[in-house]
Amino acid sequence: MPAQAPVKAPVKAYAARRPLHAAIPAIWPALSAFADDWRGLGVSLALGLLVLFGFSQGWQCPIFGYGTTEPVSDSGIIRLIYYPVYACGLGLAIPAWRRLLDAAWRTPLLLALILMCLVSVIWSIDPDTTLRRFVAMVMTSACAYTLAARFSWRRLSEVLALTFAFLAFASIVMVVLFPDKGRMTDLFPGAWRGVYDEKNNLGATMAVGFVSAMAAALHNPSRWRWWAGAAAVMALLVLMSTSKTALLSLLIGVAVIAALWMARRGPVMAILVSWGVASTLVTLAGVILTAPNLLFSLLGKDATLTGRTFIWDGIMRQIATRPNTGFGYGVVWTTEDRWAPLAKIVAVAGFRPYHAHSSWLEVWLALGIGGLVLWAVVFAETWLKGLWRAIKGDGGYFALPFLAMFSIESLTESMTLAWNDLRWCLVVLVIVKLSLKGDIDGVAAAPRQTSRQAAK
Numbered sequence: 001m002p003a004q005a006p007v008k009a010p011v012k013a014y015a016a017r018r019p020l021h022a023a024i025p026a027i028w029p030a031l032s033a034f035a036d037d038w039r040g041l042g043v044s045l046a047l048g049l050l051v052l053f054g055f056s057q058g059w060q061c062p063i064f065g066y067g068t069t070e071p072v073s074d075s076g077i078i079r080l081i082y083y084p085v086y087a088c089g090l091g092l093a094i095p096a097w098r099r100l101l102d103a104a105w106r107t108p109l110l111l112a113l114i115l116m117c118l119v120s121v122i123w124s125i126d127p128d129t130t131l132r133r134f135v136a137m138v139m140t141s142a143c144a145y146t147l148a149a150r151f152s153w154r155r156l157s158e159v160l161a162l163t164f165a166f167l168a169f170a171s172i173v174m175v176v177l178f179p180d181k182g183r184m185t186d187l188f189p190g191a192w193r194g195v196y197d198e199k200n201n202l203g204a205t206m207a208v209g210f211v212s213a214m215a216a217a218l219h220n221p222s223r224w225r226w227w228a229g230a231a232a233v234m235a236l237l238v239l240m241s242t243s244k245t246a247l248l249s250l251l252i253g254v255a256v257i258a259a260l261w262m263a264r265r266g267p268v269m270a271i272l273v274s275w276g277v278a279s280t281l282v283t284l285a286g287v288i289l290t291a292p293n294l295l296f297s298l299l300g301k302d303a304t305l306t307g308r309t310f311i312w313d314g315i316m317r318q319i320a321t322r323p324n325t326g327f328g329y330g331v332v333w334t335t336e337d338r339w340a341p342l343a344k345i346v347a348v349a350g351f352r353p354y355h356a357h358s359s360w361l362e363v364w365l366a367l368g369i370g371g372l373v374l375w376a377v378v379f380a381e382t383w384l385k386g387l388w389r390a391i392k393g394d395g396g397y398f399a400l401p402f403l404a405m406f407s408i409e410s411l412t413e414s415m416t417l418a419w420n421d422l423r424w425c426l427v428v429l430v431i432v433k434l435s436l437k438g439d440i441d442g443v444a445a446a447p448r449q450t451s452r453q454a455a456k
Contacts, residue, residue, distance in 0.1 A: 089143030124328025164209025203246025
């Protein structure tokens with residue numbers, strides 16, 4: 001009799017007997033590698049994501065409604081929601097307490113600036129509010145310290161990228177499923193705003209998200225396709241927001257990341273990049289000095305920067321009355337007495353602003369010339385540390401691009417010493433990471449045993 005071919009088992013029967021978890025590495029190898037890289041650190045990853053998402057404020061409008069951000073953001077119920085966020089930040093401090101103490105030791109100027117906000121209770125026009133908001137700002141800064149102390153740049157870049165990727169996904173869901181909420185309706189109709197109340201907020205957030213995703217791709221080459229794809233989506237959201245300021249920030253982030261990557265290709269490329277950066281800065285300075293209207297038109301702004309110069313005029317008049325002390329931390333824009341600084345700024349500006357639209361003027365208005373000088377020193381020191389760590393090669397791919405973006409945006413937006421705010425959290429995070437020695441996780445993961453060691 002001729003030999004019969006062996007009977008093959010049906011594919012369906014084999015698939016039924018195959019454990020589901022055994023199919024995961026074959027289907028999603030990158031997901032399996034991600035889970036393997038973060039093994040033993042899942043709790044820290046979850047806590048970090050909750051902290052960053054909490055400070056992103058991307059949950060306020062979907063929960064409390066659009067068009068209500070300003071009055072609701074400082075309400076009692078919002079303050080209660082932030083308490084779990086603070087608890088998550090403190091949870092990150094437990095395994096990294098030694099590195100956290102080292103971080104505090106290495107950032108005395110930043111701590112002095114934060115402490116000055118408490119001291120301003122002495123001259124504040126509303127001491128109770130100053131004290132309450134100081135506590136919120138301290139907790140925001142403390143969470144940033146714990147994030148910087150807990151994670152290396154490689155891991156931190158993925159924590160940041162995951163947070164912004166979720167915000168991007170949620171924004172797309174709001175635009176597609178709830179277009180009356182996810183898009184602007186009255187002003188700038190059709191512009192995407194996603195989970196935020198205003199299109200510029202979405203644009204600015206996604207610009208930073210793009211930098212974080214690209215940093216994650218460069219720090220984690222095995223998952224570069226994931227993060228490059230996420231970065232492309234975030235860049236698309238910047239475009240759909242139609243925010244020209246966010247687009248400028250995005251271009252700056254792209255340029256700095258590209259410069260960092262090229263500079264690390266060798267000494268010749270580093271020299272060429274240095275010359276290119278210097279030439280760009282000189283050209284930009286020339287445009288600002290000789291043709292400012294051209295710059296305004298590129299940004300889609302008029303010579304008043306959409307009314308900001310009127311606000312600054314009113315602020316400078318109030319600063320002139322108390323240049324040395326200011327009016328106290330966090331109180332100028334909510335103290336609505338007819339004799340308070342806000343009423344006089346409104347009289348000059350012609351409308352009611354909610355912040356100074358300048359980080360530098362905001363600090364001067366709150367803390368006086370002493371606080372402004374101290375912030376300028378912290379700012380300059382951070383840039384020097386960032387450049388030095390970039391030269392050494394252990395400064396990560398996120399710090400310098402973010403600093404460049406922040407430096408531009410801080411001229412027209414109030415971000416310094418903000419409470420419950422992701423941007424200030426990231427500023428403190430970068431300052432601390434650049435100050436810490438080395439680039440390691442706060443607690444090294446325990447080495448896994450090989451099969452031979454396990455057999456013994």
